[in-house]
Structure formats: structure tokens, C-alpha cells
Amino acid sequence: MPELEKAILVGIVTPRMRKSTVEEHLAELKRLAETAGALVTRSFLQRVQAFNPATLIGEGKVHEIKAALAEDSAGLVIFDDDLSGSQVRNLEERLPGIKVLDRTGIILAIFAKHAVTAESRLMVEVAQLQYLVPRLSHAWTHLSRQAGGKGIGMNGPGETQLETDRRIIRRKIQELKAKLEKIEGARERQAERRQGIFQVGIVGYTNAGKSTLTNRLTNSNVYVKDQLFATLDSTIRKLYIGDGKFILLSDTVGFIRKLPPHLLDTFKSTLGAASNADCILNVVDATAPDYLEHLEITHKILEDLIAPEIPRILVFNKAETATPERLEELRTHYPEALLVSAKENIGMERLKQTLIQLEMKNHSAKQNG
Ligand SMILES: Nc1nc2c(ncn2[C@@H]2O[C@H](COP(=O)(O)OP(=O)(O)OP(=O)(O)O)[C@@H](O)[C@H]2O)c(=O)[nH]1
Ligand SMILES: [Mg+2]
Known part of the structure; x- marks a missing residue:
């Protein structure tokens, strides 16, 4: 260590x-x-x-x-x-x-640590370089130190481009973006193949329990950890709903306050899994002292990404550890929301049934026209 x-x-x-x-x-x-x-x-x-x-x-x-x-x-x-x-x-x-x-x-340092796939590594590198450009002009000493140094905020883009100037960095950003576009093209073709299958986008503030909930619903093993941004790469899992049919759940990177626009922009394609969805599951940590701010931040980001007509289901997770006062407050102000515990498997069957019903409605709407 x-x-x-x-x-x-x-x-x-x-x-x-x-x-x-x-x-x-x-x-x-x-x-x-x-x-x-x-x-x-x-x-x-x-x-x-x-x-x-x-x-x-x-x-x-x-x-x-x-x-x-x-x-x-x-x-x-x-x-x-x-x-x-x-x-x-x-x-x-x-x-x-x-x-x-x-x-x-x-x-960005956390993202660099948690990026696994080629795609998210590229996204992180683009975001890091974009972050660097305005900090660059007189930063020669800063940069040479950064290039030689090790530690938080230091890993990521290779050193060679750091010792040169903004122009080179900008060109590098363009190159990386072109590479990303290729990967994203492949992702879109995959998405086309999934058309016709009901898709659920799982979104919410970081650490709300999105991955735990995905695992619980689909009996899978997505990485779960009590830390921020455990998930960076989106994963898609199948939820079988009977008759050999299934729906797809995509678990993605979480949101956080003060997320800079360029970072959001870079991660748009990962979040894009949510924008293609037929339904959005908004997972909120029912125990967070500042859950109202979490709701607001998620709402704002979704407004930019997701068509307003896509149905959204509000899910308060970790309900088993919420105080009675908090539960009362949530029930009063969000009567339509589901209170669940992904960890303790409470309320999950009802959530599953809600998804199945939406899928059936969607299916018959498509058949009728
Ligand atoms: N008490 C309680 N803890 C939960 C519940 N669901 C998840 N957790 C815990 O909350 C922490 C975060 O869970 P994750 O599933 O990784 O959360 P996430 O939303 O995917 O987080 P990121 O990927 O980091 O954005 C873990 O320690 C989970 O064990 C729940 O229903 N009750
Ligand atoms: Mg996660």
C-alpha cells in the first residue's frame, strides 16, 4: 500500500x-x-x-x-x-x-483511477486535457513538476504532451475525440441491434445504490462499493420477465454537484445509454441529508439529456436505514415514488412489476401503431 x-x-x-x-x-x-x-x-x-x-x-x-x-x-x-x-x-x-x-x-483523479474500458479511459484523458488547457499559460514549472510527479491528479495524460503548448494539447484533444467517435459509432450500432427491446436507464447521484439495485433486479454482479464513482463504465444487464422475454437495464456513472459542463459533455455518450431508454429509474439515497439537492442536480442533468416524454420512476433506496420521519416526509411529498432497499431486498418485487407493466404498455403501444 x-x-x-x-x-x-x-x-x-x-x-x-x-x-x-x-x-x-x-x-x-x-x-x-x-x-x-x-x-x-x-x-x-x-x-x-x-x-x-x-x-x-x-x-x-x-x-x-x-x-x-x-x-x-x-x-x-x-x-x-x-x-x-x-x-x-x-x-x-x-x-x-x-x-x-x-x-x-x-x-478527474478518481475518474482516471476508475476508468476500465478503452472508451472511458479516452473520455477521462479528453477531460483531463481540457481541464489543463486554461491552467497552462505560465505553468511551465507547474507542468514539469506534474510530469515528473506521482500521486493524486498526476496520473493520466502522458507526459510528452504536457511539456509542450496549448496548441499541441488542443490537437491531441481532437485526435482523442476522433478515436472516441469511432468507439461511439460501434456503440450506436450495438444500440440499434437492441431496438425493440424495452430499455431502462438507471440514473442518480453517485453512491445512491444504482449498481446494487441493478444486481438485485438482474441477479448479476456489477461492481458495488461504498465510494463515490465506483461505476464509470456503463454496463447492460438482462432482467427476465417471463415467457422467455427480457428487458435491459443499463447502469451508468453517477452524478455529483458542481460537475463542470465539459465533463458532462465528455461523458454524454455513457449517459447516452439513458437517453435511448424507454424508461428512467431515478435512484435516490433516502438517507442522504441533502437528498433534495441530489434530486435537483439529477433533474437538471436529465433535462439536458432525456426527452421529457420518457417515463421516469422515482425510487428511494436504502429505505431500511432511513428514519421514520424521513420516510414520512418522502411518502407525503412523493406519493408516486417507490421506497425500496436494494441491499435488503425490500420493495424490489413491486419495482420489478412496475417495470414489467411499463414494458407491456410500451409493447402494445408499438403494436397498435
Ligand atoms: N443501507 C443500504 N445500503 C445500500 C443499499 N443499496 C446500496 N447500498 C450501499 O451503498 C453503497 C453504494 O452502492 P452502489 O450500488 O455502488 O452505488 P452506485 O449508485 O452504483 O454508486 P456509484 O457507481 O459510485 O455512483 C454500497 O456500500 C452499497 O452497499 C440499501 O438498500 N441499503
Ligand atoms: Mg455504481
């Missing part, structure tokens, strides 16, 4: 934000950092009237963080908010020898 990289987290409370919200975001950032392989020694929460354009946070706080980094012998500081290229450079100047990342950087 390599030694874990020690990290300090920074969250910012602006006048428009509640402190408790930022605390939840920081708790999530901690999980992200841990999934990426860091050991979080402490978290800073700073109130600001407005973001400081040079360093995002105030100079005083930068000094405080510098002292804390030294005290904890931490070499990494992670901001929950996006940093511009110049902010990264200014911060690294004030924090010599310290690696500065933002939430997107950490998400």
Missing part, C-alpha cells in the same frame, strides 16, 4: 450560502478526496463577502492554511470551488511545494 497523501480541504461560505450547505459540500469533498487516495487532516471553512480574484480566499487565510499544511506535513490542498488557472498559479506561488487542486481536479 502506498502511503496516503495528506490533504487539507477548503470550503467557502459566501453571503448567499448557508453554512450547513457548505459543510455538507465539504463532507462530500472529504469522501471524494479519500476515494482519490488522500488522507484529510483538516478542513477550513472561510466566510467571504466576495471571492478574491487572485487567490479565491483572502491572503490571511492563505497564511493560516500554509501553517496548517506545515503542521500536518500535508502536501495537498483541495478547494471545493473551481479555481481559475491564475488562481492555481497564485496559490502555488504562496504555498511553495504544495499541490493545489479543486473539486473538478479531484473528480
